Amino acid sequence: MINKQSIQITVNGTPYQREVEPRTTLVDFLRDDLALTGTHVGCEHGVCGACSVILDGHPVRSCCLFAVQANGQEVTTVEGLATSRTEMSKLQDAFCEKHGLQCGYCTPGMLIACSALLAEHPQPTKEQVREAISGNLCRCTGYQQIVDAVMHATSPLGLTHSANAGSHHVK
């Protein structure tokens, strides 16, 4: 058995102290040790972005980091994005409103990427949204309704329930 290391990581505001093998990736730590299964594993080589989490303010691939590398730092996962137990974040709400997902597998990574974008650019252009999610693969949506959702969430008019605002289909 490989010697375990003691680490302390704050995840979604809760501090955790755990013993982990040095080779345990951050995503396996989150999923297996903390039972935070909202973060998904897609490729384990840093391309698909499904495992994205926010580490000290920046989106990172948690499959390409070891848990020990996050020692002493703060992590936000998809489970930490909602405003409260009863209220989704504006972005989560917009993903629902604009059908910005289908199977939901890439969605946590997309939400993390877009949250990080909005933290820096509260009113992004469509091009900025596409740039921000260009490191996250989605196989269901063709990205269009994801872009629509982010634009919807950041619309200065706030959330509206117009079905077609921002999308590109016509009757």
Add this chain to the structure above:
Amino acid sequence: MSNEPQAPNTQAPFRFIGKHRRAVEHKRFVLGQGHYAADIQRPGMLHVALISSPYASAKILNIDASAALALPGVHAVLTGDELVAHTDPTLPGVHAPEVTRYALAHQTARYAGEWVAAVVADTRALAEDAAELVTIDYEVLPHIVDPEEALKSGAHLVHEKHGSNIIFHRNFVWGAVEEDFKQCENQLSYRVHWARSSTVPIETFAVTCEWSDASQILDVWASIQMPKFPDQVAKALRLPGNDVRVHFDVDVGGSYGVKRGLKHTILVAYLAKKLAHPVRLIEDRIENMRGGDMQGPDRLFDVTLGFQNSGEIRTMKIRALEDIGAYSGRSPLQLGKPVGAIVGPYRIKSVEYDATAVLTNKTPQEAVRGFGQAPTNYALETGIDLVARHLKMSAVALRKLNLISPHEFPYLIPSGTHYDSGDYEAVLDKALNEAKFEDLIKKRDRLRENGILAGIGVSTCLEPSGGNSSFEPLFNPKNETTTWMDSCLVRVDLSGSVTALMGTSSSGQSHETLVSTVVAEILEREPDSIRVIKADSLNALPSNSPVGSRMAIMLGGAAAGAAKKIRHKLRLIAAHNLKVTETDLGYRDGGFYALHAPSQQLSWDALVEIAHRKFHCLPPGMEPGLQEKFVWEVPTGGELPSSDGRVQMYPCHSFEAHVILASIDPGTCKVHIHRYVVGHDCGVMISPDVVHGMTYGGVAHGLGAALMEKFAFSEDGQLLAGTFMDYLLPTAHEVPEISIVDHCTPSPLTEFGQKGSGEAGYLGSPAAIANAINDALEPMKARISALPMTPQAIWQSLEEAKAKDEANA
């Protein structure tokens, strides 16, 4: 409700159908509370790592697992010898009893990446450590990777006992093909190649199995989308069907056809039973790409079209050679489904279809979105553009000349399928208008004037939908499958709440939204108040899973049928208690009222109360309670093929028309899409957001197949594209903004006039993109006849054209 085709009431203003509604499923996904197969944790669960063949073809001489087994925490190393002794092979799809397939290679490995041994340990990491300690001796054998070489006599046989690499061949002739060719003023032959790509979901395949000695039940949690999965798992494990309980409430992280996982589940189930521990296997990405058996069609087409100077296309010969890889499952049947739309949306009177599936030493195929239709559409649409070029006609005008007209439906195509309905020209016109086609041509020409290679691509294609399985008896006379039913159960509890039960898992199609919308429409209850649950397979109803663009039609039809039975029962209760005839009753918001005296009424709550509590108020002989099941046979299903291979394949036919403008970067040869419009008609849309979402995604997936994605193999049979660094999926940079133009021609065969849409976009986008690139290359006298049209392929075609030009100069 009967199985008779019903005329949809298209004039009825639907209350919930066709309206914007948030998908029921999305909330749990955006909160990170999905329930995927990899999220399953069972106490004492063990983990599997796989050892794969490094060779495309090799004899397995010896497996020494002693060092691995000596490692603390390692529970077993399973090899093919043991597995084959205790399980039965899976079915090859066609009649080929000697092409046996097990979860692990047995004595011979037939492709690089084939699973040879499975190591089980306390953790996945430990299992991988132990896998490195297993020593396997191989004797390398000859191999074959070229499908045309594999046809030749003397070629290495992938399955020696089968006696040939051809696993399926049939020559179909529908109509007077030779005579029609003789009468045609022109004919034109060409070859195209649809490369091996797939749907490549972001979630790999994951399965956890647990066996109970006490109850003799095998529990299975798997990321599956597969018809008759529990039955096939039980059969391979030599268990009675009711020993296997597949949990359909697992969320599947994308599939689009490929999440079959039969071999994965048989392997893990065997281990779980053997070790009396829960066992889990989650493919890593390389296992998924190389050994997950999920690659898609890899098809060579040789096509000859016969046509008149006017542009009228009369007849066609189409030879398709499908390289299915080393083992067979559903893959040869992907040559079968296109029989149901072999002439596309065109009035082609006779067809010869020569279909061959060949075995090679490559990763096997699985069913991919469209089940072989997208490659066939690409082959046909390439030909339409070639004919237009030959006749110096516009490709749009040529299409319009040959499209089936609205008044010709139901339209019988030579291979025996009736197309249900459509207005193809109207959809094409809508797409052209949305694209401002005349301006688009000007824009292309301006780009060309500036020295940029630019082209316009159009495709007009069908999406056969309603997923029947008529290709099974068509391709295997020993298989007499003529039903591909689906079902739903609707229950109203004492509180008046409605719960609907479906018998299959979902992989992003929002079936809970579909079912609750449909049940709400029939019962006039709030959609969000209706709960939809997915039964496990021991509780389940007959279902053939969401394949073949079928669930809006089949699950939607079944949900409507069950809800109607509930409503009918409420009607009988109301008639009995209001002492009026059944026909003298109107239904509103869940309650019935007497038509002649509307003040006489019974509310939903009152009727539910009677059904559940007041036996004395029920009509004589009526069962108490409120629970109804409806099983729906595929409309038009039930027939075996004729001896010359004519059959009604799928019931409904959606249509799509793609119009695009693309250009080629002069420096990098990368393709840029300036405008993407798709006109789409899938009849009545139950959930427009879902339909549009699938269509956007289908276009993007098609863009990948057209431009980027290929499971390339070396001459040694090694997979060269096993990661996302070399098998490229389109990102938000490559996928352009897409405009969808809706059109609605209701199907006369379905409950609400709906057709299928799960494959929308994908069926026409590769063809349109390929046509645009060839239009762009035309001024350089270059041409590409194979997908994907990568920057390298484009550059090469330009270089070849240049060399030819210089040679001629």
